[in-house]
Amino acid sequence: MASNNTASNSRHYDTIILGAGISGLACASRLWQHPRLRIKPNSVLVLEARDRIGGRIGSVQVDGSRLDTGANWIHGVGTAEAPNPLLKVLPHQRYRELAGTVVFRAPVKEGGLTGVDDDEWVQVDGSDASSPSAGGQSGSSESLVIPSAAAAPLQAVLWGLIGSLHEAAEEASPAEAQQTTMLQAIAKSEVFRDAFCELPAELHATLSGLPQFIENMEAAPLAAQSAEHELGRAGFGLLEFAIEDFDGDQVFLRDGYTAVVDEVATDLIKAGIVELGEEVRRISWDAGPIAITASSGVYTADRVVCTLPLGVLQHHAGVDTSGSHPAALFTPALPQKKAEAIASLGAGTLDKIFLVYSHAWWTEEPYLSIYKQGIVGRPDTTDNRDHHGKPPPYTSSDAPDAFLGFTDELPGIAIQADGTSEPGLRILSVINLHALTGFPVLSTFVSCSNATYIESLSNEQAGAIVHRSLTAWLGREPPKPDAVHVTRWAQDEYSRGSYSHMITGLSETRHREEFQTPVVSGKGGELRFAGEHTSRNHFATVHGALLSGWREADAIVATQERRD
Numbered sequence: 001m002a003s004n005n006t007a008s009n010s011r012h013y014d015t016i017i018l019g020a021g022i023s024g025l026a027c028a029s030r031l032w033q034h035p036r037l038r039i040k041p042n043s044v045l046v047l048e049a050r051d052r053i054g055g056r057i058g059s060v061q062v063d064g065s066r067l068d069t070g071a072n073w074i075h076g077v078g079t080a081e082a083p084n085p086l087l088k089v090l091p092h093q094r095y096r097e098l099a100g101t102v103v104f105r106a107p108v109k110e111g112g113l114t115g116v117d118d119d120e121w122v123q124v125d126g127s128d129a130s131s132p133s134a135g136g137q138s139g140s141s142e143s144l145v146i147p148s149a150a151a152a153p154l155q156a157v158l159w160g161l162i163g164s165l166h167e168a169a170e171e172a173s174p175a176e177a178q179q180t181t182m183l184q185a186i187a188k189s190e191v192f193r194d195a196f197c198e199l200p201a202e203l204h205a206t207l208s209g210l211p212q213f214i215e216n217m218e219a220a221p222l223a224a225q226s227a228e229h230e231l232g233r234a235g236f237g238l239l240e241f242a243i244e245d246f247d248g249d250q251v252f253l254r255d256g257y258t259a260v261v262d263e264v265a266t267d268l269i270k271a272g273i274v275e276l277g278e279e280v281r282r283i284s285w286d287a288g289p290i291a292i293t294a295s296s297g298v299y300t301a302d303r304v305v306c307t308l309p310l311g312v313l314q315h316h317a318g319v320d321t322s323g324s325h326p327a328a329l330f331t332p333a334l335p336q337k338k339a340e341a342i343a344s345l346g347a348g349t350l351d352k353i354f355l356v357y358s359h360a361w362w363t364e365e366p367y368l369s370i371y372k373q374g375i376v377g378r379p380d381t382t383d384n385r386d387h388h389g390k391p392p393p394y395t396s397s398d399a400p401d402a403f404l405g406f407t408d409e410l411p412g413i414a415i416q417a418d419g420t421s422e423p424g425l426r427i428l429s430v431i432n433l434h435a436l437t438g439f440p441v442l443s444t445f446v447s448c449s450n451a452t453y454i455e456s457l458s459n460e461q462a463g464a465i466v467h468r469s470l471t472a473w474l475g476r477e478p479p480k481p482d483a484v485h486v487t488r489w490a491q492d493e494y495s496r497g498s499y500s501h502m503i504t505g506l507s508e509t510r511h512r513e514e515f516q517t518p519v520v521s522g523k524g525g526e527l528r529f530a531g532e533h534t535s536r537n538h539f540a541t542v543h544g545a546l547l548s549g550w551r552e553a554d555a556i557v558a559t560q561e562r563r564d
Contacts, residue, residue: 012300013045015556016292018280019307020048021055022257022542023530025264026549027305028274032267034557045301046268047294049279049494053265056309056495057257057542062485065439067354068256069487070498071542076246084246085550086543091263094254099435100375100398103151104144104405104473106205106425121464121480143475144405145374146206152376154203158210160191165214169241174509180238181504183222186211187419196417205425208414209406212427216445218540219348220501223421225411226448228490228497232346237504243537252401254436257542264546279494280308284331288523303518303526305552307545310533311347311496335519338529341511345533347497349451349490353444353462355481360434362442362478363399370474375400403430403442407469410450426450428469442466442481452490459484499540500533512536516551528552 015031017024028046037043052058057070074095078084087093146154168185169177186192195207211222220236221227227235253260268274282293289300306313308329316329317339333339361367375398406412406425414424433441444466446454454462463484471477489498501507515534519527530548538544 010042011298012042012289014040014043014301015045015303015305016290016299016301017044017046017305017307018283018292019055019309019531020046020050020053020265020274020276021307021309021531021545022057022261022264023532023545023549024048024055024305024307025053025261025268026546027307027530027553028268028549029264030550030553031556032271032273036560037557044273045299046274047278047280047292047299048274048276049295051276053269053274053276054258054261055307056489056498057261059256059258060485062354063356063358063483065356065433065441066256066437067352067356067439067441067443067485068253068258068437069352069485070489071257072252074251074253074543075541077248077251078246079248082246084248084543085546086260089260089263089546090253091259092255095251096254096436097249097251098401098431100377100400101151101155101402101404102371102374102400103146103154103206103376104374104403105146105203106209106406107144107408107472108205121467143370144473145371146203148374148376150200150203151374154195154199154206154210155376157191157195157199157207158213161186161189161211162214162217164189164191165238166241169238169243172238172242174239174242177239177242178237178502178508179505181222181235182214182218182220182238182240183235183413183415183421185238186214186222186415187421192415193417193419204417205414206406208416209412209424209427211415212412213404213429216350216427216429216447218501219350219447219451219498220346221348221448223413225423226413226450228349228449228452231506232348232448232503234504234506236346236348236501237507239502239504239507239509242509243539245537245541246543252431252436256437260542280329281327282331283329283527285334285519285525285527286332286521286523288521288525290521290525290527302524303528303556305528305530305549305556307530307549309347309495309497309531310342310345310500311490312494313342314347315496317342337514338519341514344503344506344508344511346501346503346507347533348448348499348501350445350447350498351451351454351487351489353446353454353466354485355442355444355463355466356483356485357440357442357479358482360399360432360440362432363434366476367474367478368399370476371400371403399432399435401432401435403432403470403473404428405430405469405473407465407472409465409468410446410453428466430466430470442470454486455488455491457486459486462486501540509536512539518555528555 284291410426412426515529535544
């Protein structure tokens, strides 16, 4: 827990950093490590509106289980020549790729959504769910598990499609990529089109819904029906993949990211230079020094590093469609190029529905026998690496790390062989946290408009949707969870979304790069920006936020050294 600064009664600092997320903490830590700044009084201060550090990295305890509510992944561990910088920060080396997935086929259904009563859980007498369920999906004695022999090529199509989209983005000109929607790029992908000829017809409904997985990856809408608000209606663009990010495995942090946050913040907490509960209400950047109006009064600084999330910046700039009219955050308004950058990028939401149980029922009979013949590994995974030691080889008798299936209770998109799209079932990605963290929890991802809809429901209503889906997938009703926890990042006033993306026809790389140029007032005040949305190649990632904080700290130190 961070402590309030009591070292000085002065409210003037050389540098004030707004936000104690990973970018703000990285910036402050880098500055604090500089020998001159460390011994200089009132050199650095971090203001944080929450009562905790971490920003969009956090965790809660529910029924004895740790639930990581925000970031969970390292998107590319890098190579020996170019390692992801997070690897040097990690206090533990416990991470690995997902080792196995069970894919459930999408049932062919007539009509639209089922219109289920959100309060209703599946009611089945005994263990057999052969009679119709009380929910939106019918219980059945037959599961929807796709045997591994068929699921393996299906999953290979998904990862091959993602690879082909990266290749298409690299080959396209920036202008072409900026004007191409991801939906158009998917429709043109030979990997995706050829799959309809190579896979049996009974898997085509499943295949047509698989690209929705990319929406969850990017927290960005493929089409209008997935968009959270008007700004995203064009869908996100191919420019999203025109980046040079770190190579290597995409791995799950088994101990969560809060350990990373604590590692970065350790010296800052000891020094007492993080102020919690200080909501920033106004930044008067044309003053000399810059004046910051916060919860407890006014602070001043020669320079300010703003790490507030893009969703928060857009909210105060009137970009979102919430209908509210918040007070302007910056006084005077930011220069036109900065305002354009804020308005031109997308801010999307990825939420989690956690089902917490007393025990991991999916590791036991009769459920294990239902799906064990359907477990399939990633096409490029050769072993079940655990970078804190190697576990026994993965076998089909082990519980998988993930379940992938569909629900008819949330609107989805189906992309056909001819490239046309139509309303369809919604894909649900369920992570087996018991295999990854040891806690008896299933975590389901929902994104974009479905995330904001889920946020409007109670925890129980959201959990019931997942429970009914599991019942339909398995062909029998599993135990009900002891508790349900739903993240609500869109409603979080200090986040207003999860991370940024590129909107077709609107977002450009220059908008991210624009944040890297400081705003300098005529009186010498310097306003800088950091955060994942300010990264050219690493946006929407924790390492992107980390690097952006270091970038601004290094620029400040370099400027100071030139002046000295």
